[in-house]
Amino acid sequence: MEWHVSFSGAVGTLYEGEQFTLRVRFSDDYPIDSPQVVFLGAVPVHPHIYSNGHICLNILGEDWSPALTVKSICISILSMLSSAEVKAKPPDDAIYSMSKGVNSNPKHTSFAYHDDKV
Numbered sequence: 001m002e003w004h005v006s007f008s009g010a011v012g013t014l015y016e017g018e019q020f021t022l023r024v025r026f027s028d029d030y031p032i033d034s035p036q037v038v039f040l041g042a043v044p045v046h047p048h049i050y051s052n053g054h055i056c057l058n059i060l061g062e063d064w065s066p067a068l069t070v071k072s073i074c075i076s077i078l079s080m081l082s083s084a085e086v087k088a089k090p091p092d093d094a095i096y097s098m099s100k101g102v103n104s105n106p107k108h109t110s111f112a113y114h115d116d117k118v
Helices: 070-082 093-099
Strands: 002-008 019-025 036-040
Touching (some): 019 070
16 A cells, blocks of 8 residues: 655744655555655755655664554654754765665665764
């Protein structure tokens, strides 16, 4: 199953008024297995979001819990965007985005979750 979730950047943030869409793909093992979540179309310029739409967010990988919902994922992503102080791509964006196409599964990436300030 696949959902598309659209939302706007929060008022008073760097992304205020910008429109975004997430693609949420559920496996047969959901909610035990986390969904695959990527940005479609306009991808926010953010230190934890790659140009191909992949999102470096711990709850989408190793910190997933079956208690989490699509709503909690969206709130976490909106919070991540809202706390950003600068619009910048991840340092390895060009290499990563080139090696992982837009249709690749971000869950096959072992992200290093080392920066919780953005």
